Amino acid sequence: MDFEPYRGELVAYCYRMVGSFHEAEDLVQETMLRAWQARARYDGTRASVRTWLYRIATNVCLTALERGTRRPLPSGLGAPSDDVGAPLTPALDIPWLQPFPDARFDAEQRAGLRLALVAAMQVLPPRQRAVLVLREVLAFSAAEVAEQLGTTVPAVNSALQRARATLADVGDPHEVAEPDDPGVRAVVRQYVRAFEAADVPALVRLLTDQAVLEMPPVPLWYRGSRDYGLFMDRVFAMWGTGWSVRQLTANGQPALAAYVPETRGGRLHTLQVLTVTGGRVARNVVFTDPRVLGAFGLPERMPPQKSPAQR
Numbered sequence: 001m002d003f004e005p006y007r008g009e010l011v012a013y014c015y016r017m018v019g020s021f022h023e024a025e026d027l028v029q030e031t032m033l034r035a036w037q038a039r040a041r042y043d044g045t046r047a048s049v050r051t052w053l054y055r056i057a058t059n060v061c062l063t064a065l066e067r068g069t070r071r072p073l074p075s076g077l078g079a080p081s082d083d084v085g086a087p088l089t090p091a092l093d094i095p096w097l098q099p100f101p102d103a104r105f106d107a108e109q110r111a112g113l114r115l116a117l118v119a120a121m122q123v124l125p126p127r128q129r130a131v132l133v134l135r136e137v138l139a140f141s142a143a144e145v146a147e148q149l150g151t152t153v154p155a156v157n158s159a160l161q162r163a164r165a166t167l168a169d170v171g172d173p174h175e176v177a178e179p180d181d182p183g184v185r186a187v188v189r190q191y192v193r194a195f196e197a198a199d200v201p202a203l204v205r206l207l208t209d210q211a212v213l214e215m216p217p218v219p220l221w222y223r224g225s226r227d228y229g230l231f232m233d234r235v236f237a238m239w240g241t242g243w244s245v246r247q248l249t250a251n252g253q254p255a256l257a258a259y260v261p262e263t264r265g266g267r268l269h270t271l272q273v274l275t276v277t278g279g280r281v282a283r284n285v286v287f288t289d290p291r292v293l294g295a296f297g298l299p300e301r302m303p304p305q306k307s308p309a310q311r
Helices: 003-020 021-037 050-065 115-121 126-137 144-148 153-166 181-198 201-206 225-239 290-296
Strands: 207-214 218-223 244-248 253-260 267-277 280-287
Touching: 003 021, 003 115, 003 126, 021 050, 021 280, 021 290, 050 126, 050 144, 115 126, 115 267, 126 144, 126 153, 144 153, 144 253, 181 201, 181 244, 181 253, 181 267, 181 280, 201 207, 201 225, 207 225, 218 225, 244 267, 267 290
Parallel strands: 207 280
Antiparallel strands: 207 218, 244 253, 253 267, 267 280
């Protein structure tokens, strides 16, 4: 039996469940091992290989989630800060939500991967989380999910209703335009130009009034274009100007790899995942964890930018 064709979608599923790309890869590896060990007991008359693998993966994820930890973003822990000069002290004891590297998987895996939705799902009890993803994202029937979870169809339907009610305030993830949407690409290009030019007023003009900026593992976060702009003033004052940016995607959203200027060129500093709605940037989640950056296969350095006279 060949399980490899299912690896990518299983990694995306486990990521939605646990909020960590690295942990999702480990859980899928355990799923594959369990499936191989149990292959002689597989009954093709009861379920397809895919459904069977999802049942194993669900059990693996539920066991991993018994520890009771959840992976938040800073905005899920409290009110926004009103001090743009506050110390940027990382909270390394918190298991932060991680982004998902789209380029390593099929674009079809993007459904249900929006950062805000994955963060919101972290507050659901694990079995409700599984029901929501299996039913709403992966389109398994209630009967199939009941079989995967070892429960009844009424119990699945009840869990789905409770999960939907809990996430009612998250909004429709489909309102977030795809990164290849022409309007989104135009906004991102303007944002990149403004960022590389350290043009904070231009950055602010591209933001919604209530734009959110957060920076795990720093637990601070800011709301509003004014504070966003003031914080960007601080960034350029701290690190200098002349940043370089490489565009990519994460969680089915536009993302930027930002390289801080150094004498030998740019050094990889952050991964920024943008939420673009209505032609404006509504949220920027900035990741600095080296393990997160490593998952995207980004070069550590970029060559020095040429001056206009050298181009």
